[in-house]
Structure formats: structure tokens, C-alpha cells
Amino acid sequence: MGIVNWSTLTRMPVKAYHYELDTCFREGYGEMSTAFGDRTTEILHRSALMLVKPDGMATGKLKAIRDFLEGHGFSIVGAELFRFNRHTGRELWRHQHTLASLDRLAVNDIVLQAGPSLMLLLRRRGGHSLPATVHLSSLKGKADITQQATDSLRSIIGRPNRLCSMIHCADEPADLVRELNLLADPEPRERLLARLADGAPGAADAAILDHVLHSGEFGGTVLDRDAAVQRIRQAVRERAAERPELAEPAGQVLAWLEGTDRGELLPWRKFAAVLAGLELDLDVWDVAMLGASHIQEDEPDGVKVIGNPPSGSWHT
Structure with missing residues (x-):
């Protein structure tokens, strides 16, 4: 993996500690270093990753999400359809689900495996002091529905509860590295890395987005x-x-x-x-x-191994 400048990837020492030994991060960072060379830090600073989860796909939220992203300076440069299984769902949140009840894990399996998910790779336009991942995470809104700003993405797409959250975003550049490697197989991952390097979508990405938006396969579900x-x-x-x-x-x-x-x-x-x-x-x-x-979501004495980045940690 080589020398890693962790200050450009995360401001959480606990995350650096765990990711330094994490298979998906190590492999992903090695691939990005090979693909991007001396542009690695710059490309990661300007890039973000979002998942439209199966509930967001079934309810047809991509257009609203795309419009929100465009309105906040983000362009979709890569897209890939994939399906969660029991293992990828647990691995993605392995450091957060240490808090989750067993009932929550079981229901989360149902939500994540109910249909395909869509991975979006994003390029932020213009200059910004914050990494694009951190910027996007601030725009998506708080996990607690009662604390969501009305102009946040989570509020706009109208998620019904915590578990049917419809979207997920990589919180920091380190998470983008790990999650892309975890969720995309080698062939599409190579294509997606090229899209991040170029900063523009290719024909395959445009075709995937067109299919999701216009095929009639997605949308029509009401979560009530x-x-x-x-x-x-x-x-x-x-x-x-x-x-x-x-x-x-x-x-x-x-x-x-x-x-x-x-x-x-x-x-x-x-x-x-x-x-x-x-x-x-x-x-x-x-x-x-x-x-x-209608379930108890968290263990009463549970703790997250890795929580959210502290507010303001990237402003210093």
C-alpha cells in the first residue's frame, strides 16, 4: 500500500487505525495510487461516493437526487448497479453496526437485499477547502429525522424512517477508497477509477443512468x-x-x-x-x-467502533 498521508483521508485517528489493516481500504488505496499517481490526493479531494439503496431505487428517487447534486455543484461521473448480499451489507457498516441490535441486522438484510442499488461516483465542480465527501455528507442531512434541515437531501427525498434511509454517502475520502473497493467488482471498478480520473462519465455510465431513470423498472413503490x-x-x-x-x-x-x-x-x-x-x-x-x-434498533449498551467525523474536524 505504501506510505499513506492520513491527514488527507480522515481526521479520525480511530478510523486510520482500523483502515490501515482493512483489506478493502488497503487494496483500494493501492489501486487508486496506481491509477492516479501524483494526482491521488487531488482527485480524492474533489470526488465523492453516494449509494442509492434499494428503497431509494424502488421509490424512484434518482431524479430528485441528481437534481439536488447538480444544484450543489456535484456532477455524476460514474454509475454502477449492484446488489447487496448479507456479507457486503454487514461489511460496509462493520464498524458502526457494533451498536445495532440483532433485530436491526435482520431487518437491514431485508431492506438491502430487496432489489438493486446504484453506486454514484461524483466530481465536485469548483474549488472548496473541504473534501467533496465531507461536503456532501453535510448536505445529506442528519440521521435523526427530527433534526433534519428542510433543505437537506434526506428531507427532500422523504425517507420514512432510519432503516429505510434510501441513500448512503461516504463520509470522508478514506471511506470512498474503502467502499468503492468493497462494493464494485474488479472490471467495473477499473472503469469507475477511470471515470474519477477523467472527471466525466462514459457511455456505460450514461446508459446505466438512462436505464434507471427511463426504463420503468424503478419507481412506483410507496413506503407507507x-x-x-x-x-x-x-x-x-x-x-x-x-x-x-x-x-x-x-x-x-x-x-x-x-x-x-x-x-x-x-x-x-x-x-x-x-x-x-x-x-x-x-x-x-x-x-x-x-x-x-417497530423494532429496537440499537443495543442499550452498544457503541460504534467508528462514529461520524466530529463536527468541524475538517475546518482546522
């Missing part, structure tokens, strides 16, 4: 908790009527659902197992919304 619960409840009642031998587990599921109407949390892994035993053909987004709305 109340409607989701209503559809699940109706399906459970119909199954109990059709198959009396399933009346007992169906009744248990209905009792749990009634509890959510009173604000009670679901014992998600147990609930999901009983629900699966009913062999219902449910919309994956109805199940995802139910779980994302």
Missing part, C-alpha cells in the same frame, strides 16, 4: 407503514380462514400487529419466523416497512 400493516393483516386473516390449522400462529401474528398500533415493539426474529410459517406471498417492502418501524 399504515398501508403495509393493513395489507399484512388482511393476508394473515385470509390465510387463517383458508387453512384452519394455521389459526393459532395467524392469531399470534395478528396480536403482535395489534401491539404495534399501540406503539409496542416487535420481537422481530421470532415474529418473522412465525410469519414465514404462514407461507404468505407478501410484498417485500411491506415486510421491510413493518420491521423498520
Whole structure:
């Protein structure tokens, strides 16, 4: 990997400590050093990475995201469709999900694996003292919905809850290095590195964006908790009527659902197992919304190994 100037990549010593031993960061930084040479620091300073997660794809948010990015000086220079699996979903947030409950991990699997995701590589126009990753992270808005600015990207796209967050951004240049290597296979990664070097999209990137925006494959899903619960409840009642031998587990599921109407949390892994035993053909987004709305998300005594960059850390 060679000598790394960590001050240009992160302002968090704990991140530097872990990433120095991280396979994806080490390989990614080596590839970027080879591809960019003495321009590596400059290109990383001007580049950012955003994911449109499956919930953002299903609800057709790319146009709003693209318009927001353009309005804030960011151009899309690379694009790649990919699918999360159980392992990539955990690896991407391995240093943050040390805080997450097991129920949150289970629901997150549903959300991330419900459909394709879109990786966007971005180039910021003009000069700016902050790295483009840090700048973009400040524009996306806070994770806590109650604290989001109305002009933040998260507020504009209308994410319904914390787990169905629709987008993810690399927080610092070090995260861009690691996440691109983790999520893109070698062949598309080589193409995407070339796009970062050139600062402009190629034909393949334009074709991917056109497909997402105009094929009709993405969009049309509405993430509504109340409607989701209503559809699940109706399906459970119909199954109990059709198959009396399933009346007992169906009744248990209905009792749990009634509890959510009173604000009670679901014992998600147990609930999901009983629900699966009913062999219902449910919309994956109805199940995802139910779980994302009614679970304990974090362990009471949990901690993140790596949190968010401290406010103002890049201003010094």
C-alpha cells in the first residue's frame, strides 16, 4: 500500500487505525495510487461516493437526487448497479453496526437485499477547502429525522424512517477508497477509477443512468407503514380462514400487529419466523416497512467502533 498521508483521508485517528489493516481500504488505496499517481490526493479531494439503496431505487428517487447534486455543484461521473448480499451489507457498516441490535441486522438484510442499488461516483465542480465527501455528507442531512434541515437531501427525498434511509454517502475520502473497493467488482471498478480520473462519465455510465431513470423498472413503490400493516393483516386473516390449522400462529401474528398500533415493539426474529410459517406471498417492502418501524434498533449498551467525523474536524 505504501506510505499513506492520513491527514488527507480522515481526521479520525480511530478510523486510520482500523483502515490501515482493512483489506478493502488497503487494496483500494493501492489501486487508486496506481491509477492516479501524483494526482491521488487531488482527485480524492474533489470526488465523492453516494449509494442509492434499494428503497431509494424502488421509490424512484434518482431524479430528485441528481437534481439536488447538480444544484450543489456535484456532477455524476460514474454509475454502477449492484446488489447487496448479507456479507457486503454487514461489511460496509462493520464498524458502526457494533451498536445495532440483532433485530436491526435482520431487518437491514431485508431492506438491502430487496432489489438493486446504484453506486454514484461524483466530481465536485469548483474549488472548496473541504473534501467533496465531507461536503456532501453535510448536505445529506442528519440521521435523526427530527433534526433534519428542510433543505437537506434526506428531507427532500422523504425517507420514512432510519432503516429505510434510501441513500448512503461516504463520509470522508478514506471511506470512498474503502467502499468503492468493497462494493464494485474488479472490471467495473477499473472503469469507475477511470471515470474519477477523467472527471466525466462514459457511455456505460450514461446508459446505466438512462436505464434507471427511463426504463420503468424503478419507481412506483410507496413506503407507507399504515398501508403495509393493513395489507399484512388482511393476508394473515385470509390465510387463517383458508387453512384452519394455521389459526393459532395467524392469531399470534395478528396480536403482535395489534401491539404495534399501540406503539409496542416487535420481537422481530421470532415474529418473522412465525410469519414465514404462514407461507404468505407478501410484498417485500411491506415486510421491510413493518420491521423498520417497530423494532429496537440499537443495543442499550452498544457503541460504534467508528462514529461520524466530529463536527468541524475538517475546518482546522
